Amino acid sequence: MEKNKKFLGIMFECCNVYRRIYINKGGNAYEGRCPKCFGEIKVTIGPDGTDKRIFRAR
Numbered sequence: 001m002e003k004n005k006k007f008l009g010i011m012f013e014c015c016n017v018y019r020r021i022y023i024n025k026g027g028n029a030y031e032g033r034c035p036k037c038f039g040e041i042k043v044t045i046g047p048d049g050t051d052k053r054i055f056r057a058r
């Protein structure tokens with residue numbers, strides 16, 4: 001496994017707010033929630049993952 005951090009600092013594009021989201025129990029994705037609109041966000045870790053740091057919650 002690659003050296004994964006326990007959290008990911010991302011910009012919630014939906015509300016223009018910065019926040020950390022944390023790795024899930026399975027260790028295969030970062031999951032969090034926008035503090036403003038409470039939209040859920042999930043960032044997959046691995047070959048299909050992304051280095052993006054700006055996300056829009058859905």
Ligand SMILES: [Zn+2]
Nearest residue numbers: 014015034037
């Ligand atoms: Zn939002």
